[in-house]
Amino acid sequence: MLKQLKIFNTVIEPGKSYKLNFNMAKLYTxxxxxxxxLVERSKKAGPVVLVTGGIHGDEINGIEVVRQLIVKKLNKPVIGTIIAIPVLNIFGFLSGTREFPDGRDLNRVFPGTKSGPLASRFAYQITQELLPQVDVVLDFHTGGAQRFNAPHLRVAQTETSSWNLAQIFNAPFLMNGSNIKKTFRGTCADLGKTYLLFEGGMSNKSDKHIVATAVNGTVRVLNHLKMLHTTVEVKKPEKESIVITDSKWVRANYSGLLHPKVPCGKKVEKDEFLATITDPYGELRYKVKSPHAGYIINVNYSPLVYQGDAIFHISRHDE
Known part of the structure; x- marks a missing residue:
């Protein structure tokens, strides 16, 4: 017998589609x-999967991933239920910014409070009303502040169900990392939910290759959960994810104009030439070299940097 599913005071009937409006606040006007x-429920029992984008309003790639899942009707399961929220942070999306109108990062206020600031109230409603109904969460992000992320999943290896599902998703890189308190990811883990956090690309940019990587990974996950129609093409990955257990940021030794020379995702060797930092007057030209061998998993594409700014994130592989 199918269990009752209720989301935001709406009973979700088997075999039905719903477009709910999570109305939390108003503009000054x-x-x-x-x-x-968007909720799609099959007539057959199965897992409840939540797919989300735009928890930061300027992370366009994540929003596009969820949009494509909807357009391709991949959110219509043969068993179970798929809940799709393309834009969690509508306020930030409208203004092209990362934060909520109260200046807070929505991804740093979970599980939220009932009577706190606006972002915290929003997180509280998600935690109380939505997450209890969910079994699996797929959350799509990008890099911020002009930093480009190589496509990867961030998962704690100690969370067995999430780690195993991450291997099914099979992003190019799989980063082992502990949860951060007050994040959406951390709250899902505390509630025992299987959770995958995908990172790829940079804010305020749409990258079709990053989006395709995320969509293909999601298809593999939904296929593994037996939620897809047999007519859906499931693309096999070219190779297994590269597991990253340790990494280090390379920081600028000088302030000036940054000129990266290596692409994100490249494997580099120790002392390999990564970038130059110059001044506007033709007097400074400093070469940035890799302190160790590893994969470039994040590149700072800001044209200007200050001394101490993070410019490259490189994995460490002791072997």
Missing amino acids: STSIEVPV
Whole structure:
């Protein structure tokens, strides 16, 4: 017998589609801000999967991933339920910024409070009303502040179900890392949910290759959960994920103009030439070299840097 599924005071009937409006706040003009929540439920019992994008309003790639899942009707399961929220942070999306209107990062206020600041109230409703109904969460992010992330999943290896599902998703890189308190990821882990956090690309940019990587990984996960129609093409990955257990940021030794010379995702050797830092006057030209061998998993594409700014994130492989 199918269990009752209730989301935001709406009973989700088997075999039905819903477009719910998670209405949390209004603009100064009293205009309501609605967060569309698309729910597709099969007539057959199965897992409840939540796919989310745009927890930071300027992370366009994540929003595009969820949009493509909807357009391709991959959110219509043959068993179970798929809940799709393309844009969690509508406020930030409208203004092209990362934060909520109260200046807070939505991904740093979970599980939220009932009567706190706006972002915290929003997180509270997600935690209390939505997450209890969910079994699996797929959350899509990008890099921020002009930093480009190689496509990867961030998962704690100690969370066995999440780690195993990450290997099914099979992103190019799989980063082992502990959860951060007050994040969406950390709250899902505390509630015992299987959770995958995908990172790829940079904020305010749409990258079709990053998006395709995330969509293909999601298809593999949904296929593994037996939620897809047999007509859906499931693309096999070219190779297994490169597991990263340790990494280090390379920081600028000088302030100036940054000129990266290596692409994100490249494997580099110790002392390999990574970038130059110059001044506007033709007097400074400093070569940035890799302190160790590893994979470039993040590149700072800001044209200007200050001394101490993070410019490359490189994995460490002791072997």
